[in-house]
Amino acid sequence: MKKIVIIGASHAGISCAEKLRRYGFDGRITLIDRIPGLPVQRPPLSKDFLKYKNVELHGFYLRQKEYYEKEKIELVTGKDVVAVNRESNSIIFEGDSEINYDVLILATGADAKIPDYVRKDISNIYVLRDNEDAVRLKEGAFIANKAIIVGGGFIGLEVASSLRSIGLSVDLIEFAPRLLPRVSSQYISDYLQLVHQKEGVSIHLSQSIEEVIYSKFNKVEAVKLCSGKILRCDVLIYGIGVSPNIKLANDLGLSVADGVEVDSSYLAGKNIYAIGDVAYSSGEFNSRIESVFHAQFSATVAAASITNSPLPSQPVFWFWSDQYDLKLQIAGILPKPKKDEFLRGEVREGKKEGSFSVWNWYQNKLVCVEAVEDSQAYMVGKRLIEQNIPISPAIIKERSADLKEMLKNLL
Secondary structure (H helix, E strand, O other), X not given: OOEEEEEOOOHHHHHHHHHHHHOOOOOEEEEEEOOOOOOEOOHHHHOHHHHOOOXXXXXXXXOOHHHHHHOOEEEEEOOOEEEEEOOOOEEEEOOOOEEEOOEEEEOOOEEEOOOOOOOOOOOOEEEOOOHHHHHXXXXXXXXXXXXXXXXXXXXXXXXXXHHHHOOOEEEEEEOOOOOOOOOOOHHHHHHHHHHHHXXXXXXXXXXXXXXXXXXXXXXXXXXXXXXXXXXXXXEEEEOOOEEEOOHHHHHOOOOEEOEEEEXXXXXXXXXXXXXXXXXXXXXXXXXXXXXXXXHHHHHHHHHHHHOOOOOOOOOOOEEEEEEOOEEEEEEEOOOOOOOOOOEEEEEEEXXXXXOEEEEEEEOOEEEEEEEEOOHHHHHHHHHHHHOOOOOOHHHHHOOOOOHHHHHHHHO
C-alpha cells in the first residue's frame, strides 16, 4: 500500500492525514478539496469571523502551508472530483486528469440544505457551511440592517448572536415548537430562547415560510409566514440542516442511507473508508454525528485501521456552542425516547453566578450533561458517562455536594 487519497480537506480529512503519519504510514498521501486555498476551521465561521469586520480567514487555517510540506502531504485544492473509477482505483478531476489510489477515504462532508422553492438567482440569500459561504455572508451582513434566519439549531443561534453583535435586527424562524429540538433538553431550549430574546432577537416558533417576496432587483425583501405575518429583511439566511454529500459514494456503488454506511472501523467498502459528517454508523447511535469531535474520532479510527494500529475505544461525544458571552458544553448525546419511555433531567446550579448544568438520565443511566458556563460540571459529567459510572439524580440534586469530591468517591 503506497498511495492514499482523501477527498475532503476539512476537520476529518486533515485529521486522518495527520493520524496516518503518526501511525507510521510513509507512503503518498493526497488530500483533495474543491475549495481553493488552505483549509480553515469551521466553528469560528459563525462566530469570530462573522462578528469582526477586519478578521481574515488566514487566522483560522487548520494548518499552515509549512505543515503539509513537512508531513509530505500533497494538498490539492480548488479542484472538483467528478468521478471515481473503482476498477482502476483512479480519481478523475474536471478536465479528465486523474490520480490513482490504493486506499480511498471519503471525507466529503455535507452540504447545507436550502428549500426547493427558493430562487437560485438571488444574491441576498445565504447558507453557512464553508469559508466561501462565510465570506459571502459577512460581505452581505456588514451592509445590511435586517436579517431573517430560518432554523433554530446551533448554526442559526450562533449566527443570530453574531449578527446582533454587529447591530442587525434579527428575526429567527423555527418550524419546531422549541429551539434546538434535536440536540438539547427542553430546559436548555427555553433558557437560550430567553437569552436571545433579551438580546433583541425576535423568535417565531412553530412557524414556516409560506412565501418569499422578491423585489424587482432580484433580491429578497420580505417573507410571509404561515401565520400570515410578513417580516422584512436585507439578508435571508438558511440554517435548516445539511444533506450528506454522497454523490461519489453512489457512483462507487457503496451502501448509503442518510450518509455512507460504515462499520466500526469506518470501512465502507473494499479499500474505501468514509469519515466525518458523511459517515453513517449503525452502531450505538445509529446515525450520522455532525461535530468536530466526531470528525477527528472517525479519522483516527480509519487511520488506525489502515495502518493495523490499535483502534481507539468508543468515546463520549462532545459538542459546544458560543452565543453572546455564553459557552454551552455538552457531553453525551440525548436519545430519542420511545413511546412510554422517560428522559429525566435535573438542573444543578454552578459555582459561578449564572452558571448551571442539566443532567439527563435515560433508562436509569446518565447519558448527557449540558453545561452553561460550568466547565466543572461538563468535565465531571463527561468522565462519569465515559467510564459508565452510575450516579443517581438524588446526588446531583444535593446542592452542597462538591462535584470533584463526588467524582473521587465514585471512582
